Amino acid sequence: xxxxxxxxxxxxxxxxxxxxxxxxxxxxxxxxxxxxxxxxxxxxxxxxxxxxxxxxxxxxxxxxxxxxxxxxxxxxxxxxxxxxxxxxxxxxxxxxxxxxxxxxxxxxxxxxxxxxxxxxxxxxxxxxxxxxxxxxxxxxxxxxxxxxxxxxxxxxxxxxxxxxxxxxxxx
Numbered sequence: 001x002x003x004x005x006x007x008x009x010x011x012x013x014x015x016x017x018x019x020x021x022x023x024x025x026x027x028x029x030x031x032x033x034x035x036x037x038x039x040x041x042x043x044x045x046x047x048x049x050x051x052x053x054x055x056x057x058x059x060x061x062x063x064x065x066x067x068x069x070x071x072x073x074x075x076x077x078x079x080x081x082x083x084x085x086x087x088x089x090x091x092x093x094x095x096x097x098x099x100x101x102x103x104x105x106x107x108x109x110x111x112x113x114x115x116x117x118x119x120x121x122x123x124x125x126x127x128x129x130x131x132x133x134x135x136x137x138x139x140x141x142x143x144x145x146x147x148x149x150x151x152x153x154x155x156x157x158x159x160x161x162x163x164x165x166x167x168x169x170x171x
Contacts, residue, residue: 006058006059006060006061006062006089006090006091007056007057007058007059007060008056008057008060008066008087008089009054009056009057010032010047010048010054010055010056010057010068010085011053011054012030012032012053012054012070012082013053014027014053014072015072015079018072018074019074019076019079025074025075025076026074026075027051027072027073027074028051028073028074028075029049029050029051029072029073030048030049030050030051030052030053030070030071030072030073031046031048031049031070031071031073031078032046032047032048032049032055032068032069032070033045033046033047033068033069033070033081034047034057034066034067034068035066035067036061036064036065036066036067037064037065038067039065039067039084039086041067041069041084044069047068060089061089062089062090062091062119062120063088063089063120064088064089065086065087065088066086066087066088066089067084067085067086068084068085068086068087069081069082069083069084069085070082088120089120090119090120091119091120092119093115093117093118093119094115094116094117095115096112096113096114096115097112097113097114097115098111098112098113099111099112
């Protein structure tokens with residue numbers, strides 16, 4: 001499959017007070033700063049400047065944590081920064097393990113094991129999976145089609161909640 005787009009959609013709202021005493025003053029700019037893997041913003045950089053209330057941050061690194069804050073500006077200058085929001089760079093997970101047991105013409109059982117990388121890097125601490133999709137192809141057709149008469153009439157199983165198949169942590 002193609003690589004997932006590595007981008008985060010960042011949005012913010014117009015402040016309740018734009019700087020006027022009882023009246024609205026025109027905003028002249030929003031600045032959004034980003035800090036990578038550092039929630040203290042020791043070395044932030046400007047990710048966006050303009051008047052839109054959103055931007056798309058692209059070319060992220062898998063597993064890095066991105067921290068964002070925004071502030072508005074008017075003719076008097078820049079206001080205080082907002083609170084911090086953060087998200088992690090994520091890619092598509094690697095393939096899970098799959099075992100299939102065939103019990104006859106109308107029954108099939110499968111077992112999955114978690115992928116080695118859930119999209120944020122291998123090992124523990126990755127993001128949880130949203131589910132698995134099981135697709136099947138009838139061997140007698142062999143053309144990659146998913147006929148409507150097989151596997152519940154849709155040719156594939158819909159999203160199934162994942163089960164935690166990892167061993168429990170040591171106590």
